[in-house]
Amino acid sequence: MWASILIASFGTYAEKLLGYLLPVHMLERESVRRMTGLLPVSLLAALVAVQTFAVDQALAIDARLFGLGVAVIALLLRAPFLVVIIVAAASTAFVRWLGWLP
């Protein structure tokens, strides 16, 4: 675990460093700029889906989906980050406690 933490930390730091060491004209590459802007959207959306529905290698609907729905409502109401996360966790725990969803 430690090795992967250090490698990942070094890797993401190196990405930051790289930007200051590369020549500025790299920025002109429209395709590079566009792709870097779109990558987080794809990855984060995929992470939302996987973390909501995956149980190992199967798909399941459980209390996490309810929590995510509550998070969406909180985001639409412009709640701050921490509030979004707390209401998602609390509502998930609540429907589990009620026994409505696993």
Added chain:
Amino acid sequence: MGGKRGGRGTDGGTGSIDRNALGIGIATGAYALSFGAISVASGLSVLQTQTLSLFMFTGASQFAFVGVIGTGGGAVIAIVTAMLLGARNSLYALSLGPVLSPKRTAIPITALLTIDESTAMALRYDQSKKASRRAFFATGISVYVFWNIGTLFGSLGASALSDPGILGLDAAIPAGFLALLWPRLTGGSSSDNRKMWALAIMSAAVAMALIPFLRPGLPVLFSALVAVAAALLWGKTSRPIEGE
């Protein structure tokens, strides 16, 4: 970001810069509480969690790293996912280089502090080099301090619990990713936002379709191909991603 240009003095007084920087720091610090808790719930120790906040110091990558580890995706996939999400920091650094013109000796610390928030602030206060620098460092340092304090309290809090799952922390993870994604879906013009929603839904669908067939972690990596396809497709017709 960058939408609040009006109603501010042309000199962008250091008082307003510092106040904004502090506010952003406190907000992200609160978010770090959940990162600390989720990281421990995913199986990392308090010290390992803190190492990520001290040295990786880029929220989305940190969340993704512990998310992949927590679902059994394995080290290599966790590292690659974190780095793909961190790739945008290279781009930030590239555009900040001419704005901040850091001395050679200052580059290591400037690089560490290069994140969404500090970049947005540096580019927002772009009326002078001095203002940009102050905005960048005030925000970067403020977020760094609060992010690390928040992480520590969050991880200590979660490690004191017998079963973090009982608090619904597993649902906090996708909610956290969604909160990170949200500004990218709602922050642009309406036609940009539509494209981002389409991209997000396609990516989520691809990842879900692959879950039964690939080991945990890999479906998320494959979704990156949707971004590549979209960049190629939209590159021919329009320019959906504009800088500030």
